[in-house]
Amino acid sequence: MITLASDFGTPYPAAMKGVLLQRTDARLVDVAHDFPRQDVRTAAFWLREVLPYFPPATHLVVVDPGVGTDRKGIVLRAGGHLLVGPDNGVLLPAARRLAGGADRLDTFVIDERTLGPVEPTMAVESVRESATDRPLASNTFHGRDVFAPAAAGVHEADIDALDSLEWLESGSVGVDLEFPRATIENERATGEVVVVDGFGNVITNVPGSYLDGRERVVANGATVPVGETFAAVPVGDRLATVGSHGSVELDVNRGRGDEAFGLVPGDRVVLEPASPTLD
Amino acid sequence: MITLASDFGTPYPAAMKGVLLQRTDARLVDVAHDFPRQDVRTAAFWLREVLPYFPPATHLVVVDPGVGTDRKGIVLRAGGHLLVGPDNGVLLPAARRLAGGADRLDTFVIDERTLGPVEPTMAVESVRESATDRPLASNTFHGRDVFAPAAAGVHEADIDALDSLEWLESGSVGVDLEFPRATIENERATGEVVVVDGFGNVITNVPGSYLDGRERVVANGATVPVGETFAAVPVGDRLATVGSHGSVELDVNRGRGDEAFGLVPGDRVVLEPASPTLD
Amino acid sequence: MITLASDFGTPYPAAMKGVLLQRTDARLVDVAHDFPRQDVRTAAFWLREVLPYFPPATHLVVVDPGVGTDRKGIVLRAGGHLLVGPDNGVLLPAARRLAGGADRLDTFVIDERTLGPVEPTMAVESVRESATDRPLASNTFHGRDVFAPAAAGVHEADIDALDSLEWLESGSVGVDLEFPRATIENERATGEVVVVDGFGNVITNVPGSYLDGRERVVANGATVPVGETFAAVPVGDRLATVGSHGSVELDVNRGRGDEAFGLVPGDRVVLEPASPTLD
Incomplete structure (x- = not known):
C-alpha cells in the first residue's frame, strides 16, 4: 500500500x-x-x-x-x-x-x-x-x-x-520540525493554534487533559463552556472541547470556531480557569 | 467494495x-x-x-x-x-x-x-x-x-x-427523511428545488414526464423552451429539460441555471403550460 | 486499469x-x-x-x-x-x-x-x-x-x-484539436499561454530550449532572470524557467506567476533576449 x-x-x-x-x-x-x-x-x-x-x-x-x-x-x-x-x-x-x-x-x-x-x-x-x-x-x-x-x-x-x-x-535528517508544546503553570495553559480544519475548528496544542473536571474555561479572555461534544451547547454557540486529535479545540456547534474566536494558525492561545459561578 | x-x-x-x-x-x-x-x-x-x-x-x-x-x-x-x-x-x-x-x-x-x-x-x-x-x-x-x-x-x-x-x-430507524413530491393539478406543477449541482443546474422534484409533449413551459413566471439537451437552445439561453435524475431541471446551455433563474435549494418552483403561439 | x-x-x-x-x-x-x-x-x-x-x-x-x-x-x-x-x-x-x-x-x-x-x-x-x-x-x-x-x-x-x-x-475523428506552436525568429519567440496551473505557474508553448544559454530574458516587456529552479530567485521574485512540461514557464518563487505577469490562458507571450549587462 x-x-x-x-x-x-x-x-x-x-x-x-x-x-x-x-x-x-x-x-x-x-x-x-x-x-x-x-x-x-x-x-x-x-x-x-x-x-x-x-x-x-x-x-x-x-x-x-x-x-x-x-x-x-x-x-x-x-x-x-x-x-x-x-x-x-x-x-x-x-x-x-x-x-x-x-x-x-x-x-x-x-x-x-x-x-x-x-x-x-x-x-x-x-x-x-x-x-x-x-x-x-x-x-x-x-x-x-x-x-x-x-x-x-x-x-x-x-x-x-x-x-x-x-x-x-x-544518512541523517537535515531539517527537523517539531511542534511546540503548550506550557501549563498555575492552572493557566499557554499554547498556540496549530491548524484550523475545514469545519473551522481551531486545533490547539494544549493537551485535552487541561479540560478535565472543568465546566467552563476562559479562552483568550472569553468564558466558554467545556463540552464533550459540539452538541453540548446550542447551535451557533462557542465551546472548548477535546478534539479527535486529543488536544483542546475551540469550536462552534455547527459553525466556524476560527471566525467566532478570531484565531488563525500560529496565534497564541491562553486558557484559564473560569471563576466559580453561583448556581 | x-x-x-x-x-x-x-x-x-x-x-x-x-x-x-x-x-x-x-x-x-x-x-x-x-x-x-x-x-x-x-x-x-x-x-x-x-x-x-x-x-x-x-x-x-x-x-x-x-x-x-x-x-x-x-x-x-x-x-x-x-x-x-x-x-x-x-x-x-x-x-x-x-x-x-x-x-x-x-x-x-x-x-x-x-x-x-x-x-x-x-x-x-x-x-x-x-x-x-x-x-x-x-x-x-x-x-x-x-x-x-x-x-x-x-x-x-x-x-x-x-x-x-x-x-x-x-432495531428500527429513529429519524426518517423523505423528499416531498411535487403536486400537479390542472397542468400546473408545484414543487421545489431539491439541489443545485456543480454546473449550476437546478434540479427540481417535478417529474420529468411533466415536460412530455410540451415545447415551452412557464417556470416561475418565465417562459422557456423545453429541450431534450442543453444544446437545444443557443449558448447562454435558459431551458427546461429532463435531467439525468429523471426530474425537471432548469438549466442554461453552457451557463448556470441557478443564477439565471435566481433559485437556491428549497425554493418553490411552479411550472405552467406556456400559452399557444401563432407560428 | x-x-x-x-x-x-x-x-x-x-x-x-x-x-x-x-x-x-x-x-x-x-x-x-x-x-x-x-x-x-x-x-x-x-x-x-x-x-x-x-x-x-x-x-x-x-x-x-x-x-x-x-x-x-x-x-x-x-x-x-x-x-x-x-x-x-x-x-x-x-x-x-x-x-x-x-x-x-x-x-x-x-x-x-x-x-x-x-x-x-x-x-x-x-x-x-x-x-x-x-x-x-x-x-x-x-x-x-x-x-x-x-x-x-x-x-x-x-x-x-x-x-x-x-x-x-x-471510423474517423470528426473534430481535431491541436495546440499552436510558438514561432521563433531572430531570437524572438512569439507564443501564448496554454494554461495556468494551480500554483499560478504560467505555462507557455515556447519550447524550453529557448532559454538555453540565457541568464535573463524579456517576457512581454519585463526583464526577468532565467532560473533552473524556482529557488534561483528570492522568494516573491519573478523568473522564467523550463517547466515540468518541457516548455517555458513564467513563475514566481513561492508566489503566483499569473498575477505577477498579468497573464491568463490564451494571452500572447513574446520572449526576447535581454540586453547585455555590465557586470
Whole structure:
C-alpha cells in the first residue's frame, strides 16, 4: 500500500500515480492533495494525525517549496512504515509517531542521479519532435521525477535491506520540525493554534487533559463552556472541547470556531480557569 | 467494495480509510467528501441518485451534525447493499431505492461500547508521552472511531447473519427523511428545488414526464423552451429539460441555471403550460 | 486499469465508477474531475501531459459541452492505450503522444443505440414508482450512460479486436484539436499561454530550449532572470524557467506567476533576449 499526500491539487498527482503504477501493483490511497500550498508545517501536522491509523505502508509526501535546490530527498523507516519525501521536516512528526520515538527512526538519503530518469511511455523520438522539446527530468516536479520512483522502489524492496538499493544510502535528517508544546503553570495553559480544519475548528496544542473536571474555561479572555461534544451547547454557540486529535479545540456547534474566536494558525492561545459561578 | 461519502473535505477521510484498511482488503471508492457541511438533506439526495449504480457494496456515509449526541449509529441492509452511518435520515432515501421499498429494509443499531476503540498503530505509550495526551476514542470524529470500524465489520461479515455480530442488534430507524413530491393539478406543477449541482443546474422534484409533449413551459413566471439537451437552445439561453435524475431541471446551455433563474435549494418552483403561439 | 477525467466535480464521477464496477474489476485511477467546466482545450492539454506517464490503460474522459447533440462518442487506440470520450478534440493531443504520431492512431465510433441502456441495480418497478419517473437513459449525462459502459466494454475486450464489438465500428475523428506552436525568429519567440496551473505557474508553448544559454530574458516587456529552479530567485521574485512540461514557464518563487505577469490562458507571450549587462 502506498499513500500519497501533496499540495499539488490536480492533475499533477495523477502523473505521480502513473509513474508508481509503471513500477508497482500496490494499492494507492490519497491522504490529501489540497494541503495549503508550500505549507510544510500544516502538512506535517495532518500527516502526524492521519498516518498512524494506516497499516504498515509506504507514504509518499510532496510538499516541497525547495524543489530543485540542494535540499535532499529522504526515506524514513519508522515502525514498519516508510516515508518518502523532501528533507524539509514535513515527514518528521509523523515518522516519530509511527516509530514510537525519534531514536527508532532510520534515515536514508536518495541519490537522484543514480535513481535514473523517469521516461513517459511514448517513444522518445515522438517527444523530441513534439511542440515542446521536453527534457526527461525536471527541476520543478520532483514528485513525479524523483519521489514517485523512489517510493515505488522502496515499496518493492525488502524493508530491512534498503541499503542494498544503489540509489539509497544511510544518512541523517537535515531539517527537523517539531511542534511546540503548550506550557501549563498555575492552572493557566499557554499554547498556540496549530491548524484550523475545514469545519473551522481551531486545533490547539494544549493537551485535552487541561479540560478535565472543568465546566467552563476562559479562552483568550472569553468564558466558554467545556463540552464533550459540539452538541453540548446550542447551535451557533462557542465551546472548548477535546478534539479527535486529543488536544483542546475551540469550536462552534455547527459553525466556524476560527471566525467566532478570531484565531488563525500560529496565534497564541491562553486558557484559564473560569471563576466559580453561583448556581 | 466499500464506498465512502462525507462532508469532511480532507484529510479526515484518509483516517477513515486507514481504519478500514486495518480491517479489510476491500476496494475503496469515494462517492464525495465535499457535500455541503452538515447538510443531511443534500447528501441524502445525492446518495439516492448515485448509489443505485453500484454493484452490491457497503456504503459508509458520514454527514453527522449530531456527532457525540445520543443519536445512534445504524446499519441498513438493502437489496444486497449495506449502508452504515448516523441515524439522522441521511441513509434512508438511498436505502429505500436500493431495497426497492421501505418495507424491504432491515435496520440494525450499532452498540458503540461493544464495538471497541480504534487504536492507531503506534504503541500506546508513545501516544501518552506525545505532546497531546490523545484519548483512544473521540466524541467528535465518529467517522474514524465508530462508523469506519463498523463498516469494515459488516463488510467482512455474512450479510445474512449480521445479528451474530455482538455490537449490532436489530432495531428500527429513529429519524426518517423523505423528499416531498411535487403536486400537479390542472397542468400546473408545484414543487421545489431539491439541489443545485456543480454546473449550476437546478434540479427540481417535478417529474420529468411533466415536460412530455410540451415545447415551452412557464417556470416561475418565465417562459422557456423545453429541450431534450442543453444544446437545444443557443449558448447562454435558459431551458427546461429532463435531467439525468429523471426530474425537471432548469438549466442554461453552457451557463448556470441557478443564477439565471435566481433559485437556491428549497425554493418553490411552479411550472405552467406556456400559452399557444401563432407560428 | 481505467483512468477517469472530467469536469464533473462530485458526485457525478461516482456514478460513472458504479457503472464501470458493474462491468469490470479493473483498477480505477482518477486523473482529475475539476477541469474547468466545459473547457475542452485545457483538459486536452493536461491529458496530453499526464497520460503518457501511465502504463497501458483505458482512459475515460468526459469534458463534453456538446452532450446530447449529434456529436459522436469515440474510442481511440493509441500505442497500447485506449481513450474513450466525446468526439470534440479533447482526446486527440494525448492520443497522438501515446501513439507516437497521428498516423498510428485507430479511431472507432460508438453506436449508442446498440450499446444498450445503463440500468441502476434496483428493480425497475421501484424506479417507476419513485418520486421521479426516471428514464433509463439520459440526454445530459453520457459519462454515466454511454462513455462509462463503453470504457468498461473496450477494457474487457481484446484491444486488437475492437471491431468485433457490435456497438463499435471503425471510423474517423470528426473534430481535431491541436495546440499552436510558438514561432521563433531572430531570437524572438512569439507564443501564448496554454494554461495556468494551480500554483499560478504560467505555462507557455515556447519550447524550453529557448532559454538555453540565457541568464535573463524579456517576457512581454519585463526583464526577468532565467532560473533552473524556482529557488534561483528570492522568494516573491519573478523568473522564467523550463517547466515540468518541457516548455517555458513564467513563475514566481513561492508566489503566483499569473498575477505577477498579468497573464491568463490564451494571452500572447513574446520572449526576447535581454540586453547585455555590465557586470
